[in-house]
Amino acid sequence: MTRLECTVASCVHNSEKCCCKQGILVEGVNARESCDTCCGSFEENRGGLFKNLFKTPETRLQVDCDVLNCLYNDDHQCRAERISILGDGARAVGQTECGSFRER
Numbered sequence: 001m002t003r004l005e006c007t008v009a010s011c012v013h014n015s016e017k018c019c020c021k022q023g024i025l026v027e028g029v030n031a032r033e034s035c036d037t038c039c040g041s042f043e044e045n046r047g048g049l050f051k052n053l054f055k056t057p058e059t060r061l062q063v064d065c066d067v068l069n070c071l072y073n074d075d076h077q078c079r080a081e082r083i084s085i086l087g088d089g090a091r092a093v094g095q096t097e098c099g100s101f102r103e104r
């Protein structure tokens with residue numbers, strides 16, 4: 001399990017810079033840099049009304065990842081001790097990224 005911080009406050013799953021999902025999928029099959037990756041589990045929080053009222057921030061998550069040329073990828077799973085998902089103000093999946101990507 002990976003410790004995850006997430007700055008995407010506009011995501012419905014975000015609470016207190018953490019993700020409330022138990023697992024996410026990071027995408028970016030041919031990524032060469034962080035900006036080529038994204039959090040495929042992002043969903044825009046449009047209304048703000050239902051924001052995580054009954055959810056608990058998870059500090060450790062299962063991170064599935066398509067970015068096979070990242071140093072931390074092991075058979076589609078992230079093995080980094082901790083990662084940061086970035087994208088303050090994101091309105092779409094492509095405006096998020098895994099800031100911890102390191103090219104193999």
Ligand code: SF4
Pocket residue numbers: 006007008011012013014015018019020021024039040041042043085096
């Ligand atoms: S952008 Fe991804 S990691 Fe961040 S809160 Fe949303 S689903 Fe979780």
Ligand code: SF4
Pocket residue numbers: 026037063065066067070071072073074077078079080083098099100101102
């Ligand atoms: S650090 Fe690498 S393996 Fe882990 S989620 Fe980010 S891009 Fe995927």
